[in-house]
Amino acid sequence: MNIKELIDGMDLSHLEKLKFDLESENSLTKQLIEKRMERLRSDGFKVCAVCGQDMRDVPMGFTLIFGPDDFKKQAHFCALDCLEYFQKKLKAMAAGEEENEAQQEHE
Ligand SMILES: [Zn+2]
Numbered sequence: 001m002n003i004k005e006l007i008d009g010m011d012l013s014h015l016e017k018l019k020f021d022l023e024s025e026n027s028l029t030k031q032l033i034e035k036r037m038e039r040l041r042s043d044g045f046k047v048c049a050v051c052g053q054d055m056r057d058v059p060m061g062f063t064l065i066f067g068p069d070d071f072k073k074q075a076h077f078c079a080l081d082c083l084e085y086f087q088k089k090l091k092a093m094a095a096g097e098e099e100n101e102a103q104q105e106h107e
Pocket of ligand 1: 051
């Protein structure tokens with residue numbers, strides 16, 4: 001549906017309200033449109049966590065859900081290569097943390 005169709009489908013009282021609102025300084029319509037856009041952007045725009053590829057261009061991607069139950073994080077990957085790379089990085093990070101802990105014990 002385009003904007004003309006949307007407007008053509010409205011009756012006079014709705015159009016009057018809409019026009020009045022659009023002309024007001026704090027247009028509720030504009031706020032609603034901005035909120036909706038923000039929402040759609042955060043929902044729909046996903047990129048590969050490794051290479052930044054737009055996931056909408058990827059026919060079959062992967063999603064990894066990780067972290068504690070109350071703070072689940074999601075990461076998207078365009079290909080197995082990227083998923084593997086991410087896993088290696090996580091492993092290296094985990095190993096690094098263990099090393100730090102071990103060092104602290106020695107001190
Ligand atoms: Zn990727």
